[in-house]
Structure formats: structure tokens, C-alpha cells
Amino acid sequence: MSPARRIIICGGGAIGTAIAYFLGRRGALPIVIERHEVAGSASGKSGGFLALDWCRGTVLDGLARRSFALHAALAEELGNPWGYRRLTTYGGYAREGDDARGTGGRPWLSAGVTLTGRLGSPQTTALVEPRAYTTGMMRAAEEHGAELRPGAVTSLVRDPTGALAGVALDGGEIVEGDAVVIAMGPWSILAAHWLPLPAVYGYKGHSLVFDTGSAIPAEALFLEYQEASGEVLTPELFARADGTTWVCAISSTGPLPIDPAAVAPDDGAHARLEAMCRTLSPALSTAPIVARQACFRPVTEDGLPLIGAVPGLAGAYVATGHSVWGMLNAPATGEAISELILDGTARHIDLTPFAPERLSPLDPARLRRA
Ligand SMILES: Cc1cc2nc3c(=O)[nH]c(=O)nc-3n(C[C@H](O)[C@H](O)[C@H](O)COP(=O)(O)OP(=O)(O)OC[C@H]3O[C@@H](n4cnc5c(N)ncnc54)[C@H](O)[C@@H]3O)c2cc1C
Numbered sequence: 244m245s246p247a248r249r250i251i252i253c254g255g256g257a258i259g260t261a262i263a264y265f266l267g268r269r270g271a272l273p274i275v276i277e278r279h280e281v282a283g284s285a286s287g288k289s290g291g292f293l294a295l296d297w298c299r300g301t302v303l304d305g306l307a308r309r310s311f312a313l314h315a316a317l318a319e320e321l322g323n324p325w326g327y328r329r330l331t332t333y334g335g336y337a338r339e340g341d342d343a344r345g346t347g348g349r350p351w352l353s354a355g356v357t358l359t360g361r362l363g364s365p366q367t368t369a370l371v372e373p374r375a376y377t378t379g380m381m382r383a384a385e386e387h388g389a390e391l392r393p394g395a396v397t398s399l400v401r402d403p404t405g406a407l408a409g410v411a412l413d414g415g416e417i418v419e420g421d422a423v424v425i426a427m428g429p430w431s432i433l434a435a436h437w438l439p440l441p442a443v444y445g446y447k448g449h450s451l452v453f454d455t456g457s458a459i460p461a462e463a464l465f466l467e468y469q470e471a472s473g474e475v476l477t478p479e480l481f482a483r484a485d486g487t488t489w490v491c492a493i494s495s496t497g498p499l500p501i502d503p504a505a506v507a508p509d510d511g512a513h514a515r516l517e518a519m520c521r522t523l524s525p526a527l528s529t530a531p532i533v534a535r536q537a538c539f540r541p542v543t544e545d546g547l548p549l550i551g552a553v554p555g556l557a558g559a560y561v562a563t564g565h566s567v568w569g570m571l572n573a574p575a576t577g578e579a580i581s582e583l584i585l586d587g588t589a590r591h592i593d594l595t596p597f598a599p600e601r602l603s604p605l606d607p608a609r610l611r612r613a
Contacts, residue, residue: 261577
């Protein structure tokens, strides 16, 4: 019997851990190398909202539908330690200064919130607690033989013939592998020093997590909210199975620090979010805040993820750039990359629209200047 293939996965976010899980399930030896902590970035701080058909009419539709189904199956198979649950999802609008007293279209909302319709049902929308999901997938991968190693990947290592042999870590250690997957979220841009990869940018988002107990049912809300200044925000509110409610609204293009542990909120962003929550919901205005968060989602030039083999170097793969749908699309991405590496082709998803070569590689000289 030939020895199991050692596959190095750079980055322990939702994407990297899903790849490790699906590779481990097939008998490979995945090694996840994580610089900060598993789920320490967007994959632990995002909304965790999942939708079956919100990508219809786009090339993401097949990936999203496959992934929505895989989320349900994984929660069932792995005992759901991440609070996977189905939701009813509403849309609506409100303005700062509108009546914050009394109740609106739902018992937990202020009278000033107008609901305009139902955007999703329990058949089409769902939620996971993203940190528990990502760490849970890593644990499940480890049960199939995956390894988690702390360390920052600094470059690729090649053998004397020029073939890919592994990666080098910041302490000088070399980790040998038969294949390498770049799954470092917005930090994947650093791999453009080592491989012909297109640019990946980071787009910052702020969020709050409230301890709302049983005050808010299994519901999600997408709103337009006008501040007194006239600025329009687009808040999202998701009630989680663990009795917390996650709220986000404020995004920015602040610079991405090289060290994921150094991500910090913009001045005043959380105070604005707190004021908005007081207007939107009496349940939120009295609930303790258990987390004030900021994180970066990975975005490509054309808004589509990069999923596939990197041209020009056998054994090099990339899986990043999932933007606002990285939690939803993590399982199908993990499955597809595992099939691509082990079988030579993805069997469930057509990866053609996500091929990295559709975009020009980033010039490393431009990267150095940035
Ligand atoms: C505010 C907000 C809300 C969101 N809400 C949703 C939602 O409701 N539903 C949804 O589907 N998606 C949502 N997203 C998007 C989703 O969170 C991201 O697309 C997803 O988390 C990206 O996962 P990732 O694994 O690619 O990246 P990350 O989570 O960023 O993980 C990358 C990992 O790489 C590590 N790393 C970095 N450099 C190195 C290095 N040199 N060596 C080793 N490791 C390294 C980092 O420490 C990090 O752990 C949201 C995003 C934001 C910002």
C-alpha cells in the first residue's frame, strides 16, 4: 500500500479546516499550519449565516447549494457541537430616532422597525456559531488523523529539481509535504511572493455579540438603517442557538496588519453599533454585550473565490477569496479541494469559474511596495 499523502494546509480558518476534514476522511495526512489560532479571524467572528439559494443566477449557485446541504449533513454526522439551526429570515428598515419603545413587526423589535417581507424560511436559511463550527471541524479532522501545527508559513520549499517539497515556517523549520494549499484568508496575498497568485484583499467588518438568552427566537434580520447623519447602514442580526445574538453593520477598508492577532476595531465603530442596537430592539438594549469584534473577509478582484490548482507548480493549490459567503461555502470548498488533490478532479462542483488563472497574478514588486 502506498503511504498516505502529506498535504500542508496554510491557515486554520473555516476553509482550511474543511479541507483538512475532507482530506482526513479520505485517508490523507493533512497538516494545518496556523499562525494565530484556529478560528481566530473572520471564521470565528463572522455571522455564520447560511442560505440555500441566495446565490441563484450567479456562478456561485452550485457551490452554495452543495455547501448548504453539506452543512446539514455535517451537523447531523458530527453531533452538531456548533449550534447549527434553521431560521426564519426577514428584511426591513428603520431610522435612528424612530420610536424605540414598544414592539414592531416581531415581539423583540422596536416599534420603529418596519418589516417588508420574509427573505428566507427554515428550509432555505440556517445559522452556525462560527468559532464552534471552525474549531469543531478541526477537531473532527484530527479524529481522522489531521495534525495542527502552530507557526507562520513564510515561503514554499522546493527540492533540487524545482519540485514542491513543503513549506518553511518563521522559526526556520521546514514542514515536508506532497502538496500545499494556500487558505490564509486575506493573508493569502502574502503567498503572491511565492506563487503566481492574483491579489486577495481584506475588507474589515465590526460586530457585537449580545447575551440575549431566550428573548429572541430562531430568526435573522437584514435591514437598511439610516443614521441621524443620513448615512445608511445595512445591519444583520442573527439569533444563535447558544442564547447569543450577533449584530454587524459597519465595514471599512482599513489596512490589513501582517499579524492576524493585531486586527483592531476602527475608532468609534462599536459605539455606533451599540447606539443602533438600542434603537432597533428593546431586547438588545438591555442585554449584556459579550464580545466586541473586528475581522477581515477575503475578497478578490472579481468578487469570486479562488479555488483550484495554481498554474506552473504541480502540487500547489489555493482556496480563498470567499468574501461574504466563506462560512456557507467552506464545506463544499473543502470537499472540492480534497477531490482535486486526491482524484485529480472535483466531482461535485464545477471549479472552472473559480480557477485562479482567470485573473492576472499579482506582481511581487507591487506587493513589496504595498
Ligand atoms: C463581519 C463579517 C461577517 C460575515 N458573515 C458571514 C456569514 O454570515 N456567512 C458567511 O457565509 N460568511 C460570512 N462572512 C465571511 C466569512 O467569515 C469569510 O469568508 C471566511 O471566514 C473566510 O475564511 P478563511 O478560512 O478563508 O479565512 P480566515 O478566517 O481569515 O482564516 C485564515 C487563517 O490563516 C491564518 N494565517 C494568516 N497568515 C498565516 C501564515 N503566514 N501562516 C499560517 N497561517 C496564517 C490566520 O491566522 C487565519 O486563522 C463574514 C465576514 C465578515 C468579516
